[in-house]
Amino acid sequence: NVKIVGEILRQGRAKKVIAFKMKRRKGFSKKQGHRQSFTALKIKEIHVQ
Template identity: 50%
Template sequence: MYAIVNIAGTQFKVTKDQQLYAPKMQGEAGASVEFDQVLLADDNGTVSIGAPTIAGAKVSGKILDHVKGDKVIVFKKKRRKGYKKKNGHRQQFTKILIENITI
C-alpha cells in the first residue's frame, strides 16, 4: 500500500513505516501530524485517484527531528573584474516517520 501526498507544497510517495525528509514544518520532535491532501492511493492493486484529492483519505505520521541538509556552495565570479563572492546554504528539513495510511 502506498499513497502520493502533498506535504508543504511537495509531493511524496509514502508507504507505512517510511522515513522522509520534508520541508521544515511547525511542531516539536515527537508530535504527531496528519496529512489530508492525498492525491493518489494504491491498496494492493486497487488505485484511487483524487480530483484533486481523495475525500476522507489521511496519512498520519510522527515528527522525529528537525535537521539541516547538506551544504550547498554558491559561488559568483565576474572575470577580469576582481569580483568573487562565495556563500554557503544549508536547507532546514523535518524528518517524518509515516505511521498509517487510511483510505
C-alpha cells in the same frame, strides 16, 4: 479524502551548500553559504475514504 498519520523522527539542518559566483577579468567574486532546515517524517498509516 485522504488522511495520513505519521510521526516526526528528527529535525535538523542539512549540510552546507556553497554558492560561488565569479565574473572573469572583472575582479568580481561572491561566495555565499546556505543550510536548509528539514524535518524527517515516518508515515505510519494512510486512510482513504
